[in-house]
Amino acid sequence: MTTTPLRRRVAALAALLSAALVLTACGSGGDDAGDKAAKTRTVKAGNGTIEIPADPQRVVTLGNTSQPFIDIGGKPVGVTEISASALDLLPAAQKATFKAATGLGADTGEVDLEKLASLKPDLILIQVPDSEFKTIEKQLGAIAPTVFWGLDTEWKAFADALAEAGNLTDAVSKQKAEFKDKVAKIQGTYRKIIADTSFVAVDRWDSSDPGTFVITDIGCVEIATDDVGLNTPKAASGNDPLAWTDLPFEKIAELSKYDVILYPVGAERQPKKAFAPVVETNTWKALPAVSSGHALGVFCPGNNSYGPVLQYLDSLDSALASLPAKA
Incomplete structure (x- = not known):
């Protein structure tokens, strides 16, 4: 079915929603308040x-x-689309789960509400910009209970909230324990390196202008800094992240003041495609950290849930293992 603009679908959807609400009312007419309470619970969200x-x-x-x-x-x-590059990074079982779900549109701005309602969901979970949610909040709420989070939700809190809403707290508890163990292992194994070494994380985005890169303080490097304890540059409180400022390749030489450079690689350990132009420059190759083997490629499949973060910690662990031990 061809997806039509949201404003043209509201009228057609109303009849479908009315029928669904009538059926729901008929099905629940015999429940008393106590029975309903046993079958429902409340969660707090955005x-x-x-x-x-x-x-x-x-x-x-x-x-x-x-x-x-x-x-x-x-x-x-039912799901909205994720990028092909993000889908490729999912473990095989997770990728199969995503593909088995009904596609509802490229994003929430194009979500097929009629198809969504036909799935008869008992819960809708959504994280989008606040302004985007406001445009479809009433329509989603008429279909099923809808739990919303804004984009500023911290990833650990987001994992906990999703688990609570989906009744999957046991799974998250196991992931959190594994995360805690991996962080403790890295901190214990590389205690002197962490204490005595200056690190810098660099990247380059698909949208970056030619001939530019960034010093990054967002994404997985936040875990390396805030949880593991690596000493990396970060924006002053209240300022925009460093990662929002493109730097010309001429600035690559300034990375020489750091002991270790962290740069992004893919699952095959090769520099991320967008970052490849940086490592091909003579300025990069001349950096002391590069010539001494202290430029470390680290794989970050994502930083919005524990699974990909655990993969990142494994990659960081392997990278730090290549550095000479400090007495």
Whole structure:
């Protein structure tokens, strides 16, 4: 079915929603308040306190919720698209789970609400910009209880909130324990290196202007800095992240003041495609950290849920192992 603009679908959707609400009312007419309480619970989210099923079975994930929900063991019945590059990084089982769900559109701005309603979800999870959510909040709420998070939600809090909403807290508890163990292992193994070494994380985005790179303080490097304890440059409180400022290749030479450089690689350990032009420059090759083997490629498949973060920690562990031990 061809997806039509949202404003043209509202009228057609109304009849479908009315029928669904009538059926819901008929099916629940015999329940008393106590029975309802046993079957539902409340969660707090960006759109307030929401009553949801105690054990939701038909969950739709929109915006940024699909990958992290699947990462904790969720099996959504409907999803909006994620990029091909992000899909390629998913473990095979998670990729299969995503592909088994019904596609509902490229993003929430194009979500097929009629198709979504036909899936008869008992819970909708969504993370998008606040302004984007406001345009479809009422329509989604008429279909099923909807739990919303803004883009500023910290990733650990987001994992906990998704697990609570999806009744998957046991899975997240296991991931959190593994995360804690991996961080402790890295801190213990490389205690002197962490204490005595200056690091800098660099990157280059697909959207970067030619001949530019960034010193990054967002994404996985936040875990290396805030959780592991690496000494890396970061923006002053209240300022824009360093990663938002493109630097010309002429600035590569200034990286020589750092002991170790962290740069992005793919799963095959080769420099990320967007970053490859940096490592091909003579200025990069001349850096002391590069010539001494202290430029470390680290794989970051994502930083919005524990699964990819655990992969990042494994990669960081392997990278730090290549550095000479400090007495």
